[in-house]
Each structure stands twice: as C-alpha cells, then as structure tokens.
Amino acid sequence: MKIRAAILRNMGASHPYADSQPLAIEELELDQPGTDEVLVRIAAAGLCHSDLSVINGSRPRPTPMAIGHEAAGVVVTTGPGVDDLKPGDHVVMVFMPSCGHCLPCSEGRPALCEPGAVANGKGTLLSGEIRLHETAGGPVHHHLGCSAFADHAVVSRRSLVKIDKDIPFEKAALFGCAVLTGVGAVVNTAGVQMGQSVVVIGLGGVGLSALLGALASGAAQVIAVDLSEDKLRLARELGATAVVNAADADAVEQVRRLTNGGADFAFEFAGVAKALENAYAMARRGGTTVTAGLPPPEATLGVNIVSLVAEERTVKGSYIGTCVPVRDIPRYMNLYKQGRLPVDRLLSGIISLDEINAGFDRLHDGSVARLVVRFENERASG
Structure with a gap:
C-alpha cells in the first residue's frame, strides 16, 4: 500500500x-x-x-x-x-x-x-x-x-x-517514550521512595515525566534544573519544590544547599556530558546518579574515583526506564486517568x-x- x-x-x-x-x-x-x-x-x-x-x-x-x-x-x-x-x-x-x-x-x-x-x-x-x-x-x-x-x-x-480507548491519541503517544523513560527511571531504575530528595536535570518530555514520577512516588524534595525559564516555570506549576537555572555559576552549590549536602537521587536527561558531571556533584554521599541522556557516542564521563569509593556513590544508566512495557504502560496510564500523573501538561503543541x-x-x-x-x-x- x-x-x-x-x-x-x-x-x-x-x-x-x-x-x-x-x-x-x-x-x-x-x-x-x-x-x-x-x-x-x-x-x-x-x-x-x-x-x-x-x-x-x-x-x-x-x-x-x-x-x-x-x-x-x-x-x-x-x-x-x-x-x-x-x-x-x-x-x-x-x-x-x-x-x-x-x-x-x-x-x-x-x-x-x-x-x-x-x-x-x-x-x-x-x-x-x-x-x-x-x-x-x-x-x-x-x-x-x-x-x-x-x-x-x-x-x-x-x-x-x-x-484502553479512552485516552486521546496525542496524549497516549507520550507513554511510548517520554513517560516510559522518565517515570521508569525514577520508579524502576532508581526506586525512589517516599520522603527522599530528587534533582532532575533537563526538562524535556522525559525530564518532566521523571519529575512527575518523583512526585507520584512521594519524594519530599523535587528540584528541577534547566536553562529555560519557561520550563522551570512549568516545573513549579507541576509541583517542583524548587528550581535552579543551569546557567547559574553556582547551580551545583544551590542544589547542595537546598538538600543539605546533596540529593538522594540526581537524574540527568539533557544528553550533555557536563550535565551528567553536575548531576554527580549534586548527589549526596551514598547517593545515586541516574542518566537516561544520550550524548554523542564519543562523550565520556570523568568521575573522581576516590569519591565513588569513599562516599559509596552509585552511577546508573537507564534505558527506556528499565521498563517492562506491558506492565508499566497500563500502570502509568491508570495514574494519568486518576490525575496523579498529569502528563498531558507536557504537550507543548500539535503540528x-x-x-x-x-x-x-x-x-x-x-x-x-x-x-x-x-x-x-x-x-x-x-
């Protein structure tokens, strides 16, 4: 055809x-x-x-x-x-x-x-x-x-x-990548628990989905980091407890002050090596850094090995949110229908x-x- x-x-x-x-x-x-x-x-x-x-x-x-x-x-x-x-x-x-x-x-x-x-x-x-x-x-x-x-x-x-047939297609489409990847990174890869602190770097569709997943998981602090003031404004509207502009020279220090030494979990979705380095620096001693960003294949991460060992840090990759699609997509859609995962707010426009x-x-x-x-x-x- x-x-x-x-x-x-x-x-x-x-x-x-x-x-x-x-x-x-x-x-x-x-x-x-x-x-x-x-x-x-x-x-x-x-x-x-x-x-x-x-x-x-x-x-x-x-x-x-x-x-x-x-x-x-x-x-x-x-x-x-x-x-x-x-x-x-x-x-x-x-x-x-x-x-x-x-x-x-x-x-x-x-x-x-x-x-x-x-x-x-x-x-x-x-x-x-x-x-x-x-x-x-x-x-x-x-x-x-x-x-x-x-x-x-x-x-x-x-x-x-x-x-189910009751979700409009333009919203349902988001669950195949943005929601599956972002929410899954929080729920499956990291296993964020109620009361913990989270920082999310990169507020595209995946990063904002992760922010919503952290809130739905009961994180006590959810800090959003991006270069765009419009996206930071949206993050606040969605429930972020604080926002930081990534262009600020003291962005890392701001997050560490807000979290009393670093977040339990730092998520990077910008797909930029420097953003991942900042995410590592924003995590606390014993904390976990998770990345789902996809920079060019030649990009590398420089990590202070002493801090990795002496502070028992964890660095994890997350691909498609460590998902089981037939399990996760229906679960996330049910949360959306209950109003607990408002992913429709991520939709910037129809073309x-x-x-x-x-x-x-x-x-x-x-x-x-x-x-x-x-x-x-x-x-x-x-």
Missing part, C-alpha cells in the same frame, strides 16, 4: 531545519505485515531528542530512513501468528521490541533485548525484514522498529502495547506532518517539552 512518511536521506543538515529540510515528506510503498507483525494506522507521533540525534548525526543510523518512534494508533490488520490484537484496537508503540527469549528478556529486562538492539541498529524490524520501499523499489530503513512519522506503519507485535522540520527546530532550541504530529484522518478520534 502507498503511505505518506517523513524520510531522512542525509544526516547533519544545518539549522534552521525549516530551511534545510532534512526530512522530506514522500510517498512510500508499505508491505503487508509478515508473521508476528501488525499494520497500524498512526494517529499521533511525538517529536523526541532521539529523533533529533539521528537527524543531526550524533547517533548515526542507516539511511534512507523513515523517522519517528513515539506514537499511538489503531490496528488495521495483523499478520500470521498474531492472535491477541484485532482490527480497531488502540496501541502504543515501544521503540525497543523484546524477543522474549534472549538472556535480558528471560531475566525480566526486555528493554535490553539483544535481538531488538541488533534490529534497531540495522534499521529493520525484529524479524530482520524491511517493509518500507521507495516507489522505485529501493528499501527504506525503519527507525527503532517504528517509523512513526507516517500515516501507517508495519511493526513487530513485540513493539506494541494494547491500551501537522508537513510542519515537522520546523517542529524539530523548536525541539532543538529547547523551547518545547513535547510536540506531537497528529494525522488528519485521526483528528476526530480518541
């Missing part, structure tokens, strides 16, 4: 993207789903820094590639072997498919699925197949098994979580697919938390 999708042919385009147009909206051929695959009509897809890192070339991927990985939509049809989804079901996409059989999956850590990581790196579906083609016949790679900036996508059944390059300019300059592409055929849905 013919679909309309955003295609990246060359990485590293100059800013502004509204002028350089790194993403071209083109017509592609989409195969029908194979075994254990599903055809989904995309209703809404969020713009994320993980997309931006491919566009700017800091995390190289094979091209041409149909971009996008945070989305919600409707099942159109299923391939052989799929018996637990049916046409009309609402689903959220998860950007790491889990095979269920490799060592990490068998240990209950599907976010680290080994075949899933290989497929994502090669730009294929979990099966190793490519279902997207140019009209002339050449293959177009899948982005993280999703390729969600398109009106339709074929994905692995292992990339989907069925959801069309044709506005996507300008949308990534806004994400790049830090002026938005989450923009969502909503497709015309779904404006009245959800």
